[in-house]
Amino acid sequence: MTDVRQHAEDLHEQFSGHADVSVDEIEERLERLVDEFKVPMDEATRSVRSHYVDETGVDRDELAGGSSQAVELGDIDQDEQWVDLTVKVTQLWEPRSDSIAQVGLVGDESGTKKFVSFTTSELPELEEGTVYRLSNVVTDEYEGQYSVKLNRTTTIEELDEEIEVGDDDVTIEGALVDIQSGSGLIKRCPEEDCTRVLQNGRCAEHGEVEGTFDLRIKAVVDDGVDAHEVIFNEAATEDVAEISLEEAKDMAMDALDTTVVAEEIADEVMGVYYRVTGPTFGRYVLADSVEELTERPDTEATLIRARSM
Amino acid sequence: MSQAPTREVAKRVFAREFNDATYTFKESDEERAPNFALLPTGDRANRVFVVGTLTETEDIGDDSEYWRGRVVDPTGTFFIYAGQYQPEAAAFLRDTEPPAYVSVVGKPRTFETDDGSINVSLRPESITAVDEGTRDRWVVETADRTLDRIEAFDDDTNEYAAMTTERYDASLLDSYREEVLTALESLDGVAEDEPEATA
Numbered sequence: 001m002t003d004v005r006q007h008a009e010d011l012h013e014q015f016s017g018h019a020d021v022s023v024d025e026i027e028e029r030l031e032r033l034v035d036e037f038k039v040p041m042d043e044a045t046r047s048v049r050s051h052y053v054d055e056t057g058v059d060r061d062e063l064a065g066g067s068s069q070a071v072e073l074g075d076i077d078q079d080e081q082w083v084d085l086t087v088k089v090t091q092l093w094e095p096r097s098d099s100i101a102q103v104g105l106v107g108d109e110s111g112t113k114k115f116v117s118f119t120t121s122e123l124p125e126l127e128e129g130t131v132y133r134l135s136n137v138v139t140d141e142y143e144g145q146y147s148v149k150l151n152r153t154t155t156i157e158e159l160d161e162e163i164e165v166g167d168d169d170v171t172i173e174g175a176l177v178d179i180q181s182g183s184g185l186i187k188r189c190p191e192e193d194c195t196r197v198l199q200n201g202r203c204a205e206h207g208e209v210e211g212t213f214d215l216r217i218k219a220v221v222d223d224g225v226d227a228h229e230v231i232f233n234e235a236a237t238e239d240v241a242e243i244s245l246e247e248a249k250d251m252a253m254d255a256l257d258t259t260v261v262a263e264e265i266a267d268e269v270m271g272v273y274y275r276v277t278g279p280t281f282g283r284y285v286l287a288d289s290v291e292e293l294t295e296r297p298d299t300e301a302t303l304i305r306a307r308s309m
Numbered sequence: 310m311s312q313a314p315t316r317e318v319a320k321r322v323f324a325r326e327f328n329d330a331t332y333t334f335k336e337s338d339e340e341r342a343p344n345f346a347l348l349p350t351g352d353r354a355n356r357v358f359v360v361g362t363l364t365e366t367e368d369i370g371d372d373s374e375y376w377r378g379r380v381v382d383p384t385g386t387f388f389i390y391a392g393q394y395q396p397e398a399a400a401f402l403r404d405t406e407p408p409a410y411v412s413v414v415g416k417p418r419t420f421e422t423d424d425g426s427i428n429v430s431l432r433p434e435s436i437t438a439v440d441e442g443t444r445d446r447w448v449v450e451t452a453d454r455t456l457d458r459i460e461a462f463d464d465d466t467n468e469y470a471a472m473t474t475e476r477y478d479a480s481l482l483d484s485y486r487e488e489v490l491t492a493l494e495s496l497d498g499v500a501e502d503e504p505e506a507t508a
Contacts, residue, residue: 057385177319177414177445197463222358224321270437271360271412273446296445299499302452305455306489309459 004030007045014049018058026052059152072112075164076148079141085148088131088163089115094193102126106134106148107165116140124156133157170285171277172230172292174223176269183218184225184262185248187211215245217265218284221274229284230276236287240274241265269296319358319414321451322348323482324385325488327357331427332476333419333425336405346429349477350485352457357431359387360412360439360447366370366402376402380411383448383492387429398433407440412447414441445496452489459486 003108008027015021026048035043052058068082076083087106089191095103095234104126105112112156115137117123135155137148150156182197189196189203190212196203198211217240238244243251243264278288322330330346334353338423345353361380368391369377376399380391391398405411415433462470462482473479494501 119387173334175319175443176317177356220316222319224358224450225318227318228318229314266435267437270435271358271414271439271443273443293446294440294442296496297444297449299449299493299496302449302456303490303493303499305456306452306486306493309456309486 002042004034005183007041011045011049011052013056014058015052019056021052021053021062028217072110073103073106073108073113076113076139076146079139079146081138081139083137083148084133084135085137085161086131086133086163088165089126089128090165092126092128104128108163109166111166111168114145114147115150116147117154121150121152121154122148123154131159131161131163133159168279169255169277169288170280171275172221172223172228172285173273173275174221174226174228175271175273176219177222177227177271178220179262179266179270180218180220180229183216185245185252186214186216187259188214213245213249215248215261217241217242217269219247219269221276221285228276230287231281231284232287234291237265240272240290241290243268243270317343317355318350319356320348320354321447321454322354322357322359323451323455323492324359324361324380324382324387324490326350326455326485327359327387327417327431328385328429329477329481330354330417330429333417333421334472344416345471346419347472348451348458349417349473349481350455351462351467352458353469353475354417356416356434358414358447359431360410361387362444363402363405363407363409363411363438365407366405368403374399374403375393378402380413380431382451383495384488387413387430388416389415389433389436391433392428393453395433398436401436403442410439410441410444411436412443437438448492448496452493455485455489463487 005027006139007024007028011026012023024081029048030044033039041141054236068084070084073085073087085106087108090105090107090112092102092104099119100116101123102125103115104115106115121282134150136153137150140147140149148272187198187219189198189206189209191209192204194203195207196205201207201208201211214239215234215235219230219232221230223229248261250263252261275286275291275293276287278286317475326349329349332347334345334347336345343355344358348354359380359382361382363378365379367377369375373393375392376434380387380389391402413431413433414435415431418430419431421432451469459482466506493499
């Protein structure tokens with residue numbers, strides 16, 4: 001079967017029940033674009049699909065996803081692909097808009113991705129911790145991050161099975177070579193769902209507020225090849241710098257100055273080698289687990305390398 | 310599109326090679342373009358991370374404090390200079406009693422002496438006290454990074470290796486590999502290899 005014929009049949013299947021059109025007719029349209037007008041196959045398919053959408057007035061969402069493929073979340077690297085997923089709902093978040101019915105994270109062995117389902121799609125609700133086969137979802141991309149959107153044509157099938165959700169964590173090793181501003185004892189906005197760090201007592205969103213104290217380190221961990229920016233949250237900071245939030249507050253109170261906390265932390269962690277594991281967020285690695293590397297690494301491999309060069 | 314400049318990686322280099330890195334250059338005409346030292350093993354360094362033993366400190370300033378520290382690794386000595394613009398590093402050198410293991414993050418700087426030779430020193434961004442394990446880890450890591458550079462030296466695309474042949478004595482390359490061996494063999498419990506048969 002020719003490539004054009006295959007695409008024609010895929011399209012035909014998508015319009016089955018919506019448009020009274022033959023495979024031959026679709027093939028003819030595709031052929032004209034591809035052979036006569038040198039339009040790439042992707043674009044030709046898109047164009048022919050649009051033509052029939054316009055002609056029949058069928059809702060794009062209602063087209064059967066004849067070309068949707070079963071994929072793992074980790075394989076998603078393109079926008080607007082129709083895919084089938086077998087995933088577990090790992091997190092449900094509070095929707096920020098009435099147009100969103102559900103938002104959260106789904107995961108499979110390859111990792112996790114954000115999902116969204118819209119109110120207008122009128123889909124059954126997903127439950128946290130349950131495994132589903134989601135057919136005909138479409139991928140979306142925003143600033144290099146991929147997510148999936150459920151839509152009116154998505155079918156949801158609850159599965160009675162367990163999935164081991166893989167983590168998206170990265171592990172880096174290196175020396176802590178810098179502590180950036182905004183480290184140490186900080187104040188965050190107390191407004192609900194707002195955790196912005198205050199600048200001079202002001203939140204960028206809510207203006208002047210009575211902040212709540214938090215402890216963190218924004219640091220650079222560098223292995224001589226790459227410099228990674230790492231955020232240590234309160235627990236991780238307490239772990240590596242051996243200072244608690246209460247101690248930090250007392251320390252700042254005694255000195256009448258919060259910067260003493262960052263200085264104290266710097267004394268503890270600067271120049272120390274760490275192995276940090278955690279998810280990435282933008283350009284940062286969020287330190288979920290931190291191990292100080294105090295043991296000398298194996299010298300044998302390096303010795304052999306140096307001697308054999 | 311404007312973008313925040315990416316942070317320069319702190320290169321790992323032994324003192325012997327660092328002090329041979331006498332040629333510095335910029336890669337753009339922009340006002341704040343970073344300065345690089347050309348490492349003789351064929352790489353550029355805007356920033357380095359070193360760990361060693363602080364053996365001496367001295368205030369060599371006339372009017373205001375200007376501290377010099379000697380930080381020793383198995384291959385040689387890094388000279389650290391900290392004045393009023395590096396107040397924390399200067400305070401550390403003032404307050405620390407040598408000998409002590411220290412880590413230094415800093416930038417290579419060169420200056421010409423009266424007799425016309427070029428000295429390389431380190432202007433610290435930070436100095437902190439560390440333990441012996443950190444120092445040993447640095448020696449092994451720096452050995453690996455140095456071997457990485459020597460391995461990549463002959464790559465056709467290595468513009469910095471090409472640059473070194475114009476600026477430095479190319480016959481010294483193998484001596485940096487030997488420094489790596491010296492450094493590794495200086496660690497406790499690491500046996501020296503049998504002397505090689507050839508001279």
